[in-house]
Amino acid sequence: MSHFVCKGGCGGVSEVEGFCEADGCPNQWQPLESCDCQDGKHFAKNEDVEGVAQVTKDSNGTELQDGDSVVLIKDLPLRGSSAVYKRGTKVSNIKLTDNPEQVDCRIEGSEIVLKTCFLKKV
Ligand SMILES: [Zn+2]
Ligand SMILES: [Zn+2]
Known part of the structure; x- marks a missing residue:
């Protein structure tokens, strides 16, 4: 009524x-x-x-999906160690997280969280 x-x-x-x-x-x-x-x-x-889906985007605003490959656009020091992931390092098979500004991935066997503003989809 x-x-x-x-x-x-x-x-x-x-x-x-x-x-x-x-x-x-x-x-x-x-x-x-x-x-x-x-x-x-x-x-x-x-x-x-x-309930509106959050979209994870790289530094260029390109939408990222699970399993995408990205490259680092900046040298990234690894927290708690002297290691640095160099700009241009390719990272395959990223995984989206609940946070649209971060993705999970694996570099050289270590699981790390990367900020999407330092990534570019390849
Ligand atoms: Zn009503
Ligand atoms: Zn009223």
């Missing part, structure tokens, strides 16, 4: 067309919007921005 809701955050719902009357609502005196949800969530679908 259709109803009218305020989207200002006051949670106002009315069975008839009208205006928000809630004191302090940013949409006070704005017309209510019609809604026909069955579940009482009112426009939840439109406002649900969570």
Whole structure:
């Protein structure tokens, strides 16, 4: 059944067309919007921005995928050691992580996390 809701955050719902009357609502005196949800969530679908896939991108903005090969665009000192991964080092078979700014990979047998801003897809 259709109803009218305020989207200002006051949670106002009315069975008839009208205006928000809630004191302090940013949409006070704005017309209510019609809604026909069955579940009482009112426009939840439109406002649900969570669940949008995060895209992992290299330094050029190219999308990276699991299994891609990249090269380092910068000498990267390895934390906790004197080793340096040289610019131009090719890294195969990267793995995306939950963080779109980092990928997991393996260089010379060590598992390391690389920042995508230092990578270029090849
Ligand atoms: Zn309101
Ligand atoms: Zn609704």
